Amino acid sequence: MKSKNFFCIILLMFISVSIYGEARNALLIANGKYAKLSKLDNPIPEAIALKKSLLELGFEVTLISNATLENTKIEMKKFRDKIKNEKGIAFFHYGGHAVQVSGENYLIPIDADIPNEDYVSTRTYPIKELMISMVGETNIVVLDCCRNNPIPASSRNAVRGLQMISDKLKNSVIVYSAQPGQTAEDGVFTPIFTRKILDNKSFSEVLIDVRNEVSKITNGKQIPGEYNEITEQIYLANVPGKDEKLAKEIAYEKARKKALEADLAMAQSSKEKERINQELERVEAETKHKQLELEKEKKRQQYEQEETRRRQEEFEKQKRQQEELDRIKRENEIKRHELEKIKTATTNDKNSIKENNVSSTNIVKSKSVVKPATVKDNLKSHNSLNISFLISCMIGIIISSGLIYVFYILWVMYNH
Secondary structure, eight states: OHHHHHHHHHHHHHHHSOSOOSOEEEEEEEOOOOSSSOOOSSHHHHHHHHHHHHHHTTOEEEEEESOOHHHHHHHHHHHHHHHHHHOSEEEEEEESOEEEETTEEEEOOTTOOOSSGGGHHHHSEEHHHHHHHOOSSEEEEEEEOOOSOOSOGGGOOOBSSOOOOSSOOTTEEEEESSOTTOOOOTTTHHHHHHHHTTSSSBHHHHHHHHHHHHHHHTTTSOOOEEEEOOSSOOBSSOSSOHHHHHHHHHHHHHHHHHHHHHHHHHOOSHHHHHHHHHHHHHHHHHHHHHHHHHHHHHHHHHHHHHHHHHHHHHHHHHHHHHHHHHHHHHHHHHHHHHHHHHHHHHHHHHHHHHHHHHHHHHHHHHHHHHHHHHHHHHHHHHHHHHHHHHHHHHHHHHHHHHHHHHHHHHHHHHHO
16 A cells, blocks of 8 residues: 555656746847837737746746837847856747848837938847847747838838848747748737647647648738757647646546545554545545646637637638728729719810810801901902903093094095
8 A cells, every 4th residue: 555655646746747847938029119110009919918828838028018229139138148047948029120131130129210221230130149149958039020121112122021040040940920022911920829839739830830820811921931940849838738638637636536545445543544535635626626727728729719710700801891992992993083084075075165166266257357358359359340441441442533533534635
């Protein structure tokens, strides 16, 4: 009996050892209230939710909201010193604006004033510096910042999205909310990531689930990317699955209860029986507690599934609404163009009618002016002709009279 009790005690001690024996440190930087760039609503609420999940997973979490360049440098140095001393898992998450210039990536603090890309290197935080600070035994870097390039369009030569980081660390995972060249939709990647890291899977399996869900929700427009150089599997949640672990612990408690009941039946002294009864009460209480935990875990998993489905349905609904709005906008634009064409045609017709009326009026005026002039000219021409005729007639008469007079003289002379 003593050997059986000793075995049970050793087994309980083994189960009660925390699976989070390694140090777990996380730094979250969430920037939203930019002074010179467009403000972002989602990074800070998303970081708060992520902090809650990481605390559940045994991380010591530091959340910095709306960090200036100076804040970022100070907090990164503190984080580097801490993980250098404690080792274990180092987790970093950034949400906010970022930019890629000439193949280099930069995190943009809230006080950055970047009129053009020449100012990027001096007014932002290089991701190269971030990677130097990740000195944990295992390093996880999550960058949810592949949004549209925030540098003014008139002066930028930067590329949207982030470039794959060239400075890579051993036993590290670098996660991007979108592939290079893609832009991430706000409010999609980090909430899914926050829920999925609580799943009782390896981190690689978690990233696969995140990638699939993000791709499904965005219809393939956004696909998270990653650089993975881990040498062994990383588990953030319990291993095996929490529900499986609880089920095994419950089964063990039930088996131990049977063993204690057998010990109670064989007990001789009242003191021994009292001790076993107390142990049975404790086992029953522990079993009941674990059963409640198991039910809670199953409800949580069911809630996650329903939440994923709800988010997908909501996204699809928003997408349909946006498509409907786009369709209405296109139709209104077409109608507007048609109305403009009709208006233009009507205006042209009015102008044409007006021009025709003016032309007709001018013609009438022209006729009314020209006609009297033409009659007068005709009269003048007719009078000229009459005068010429009269003059010709008079000349003819004169000539004829002269000839007659000559003939008369000749006739008189002839007769005398």
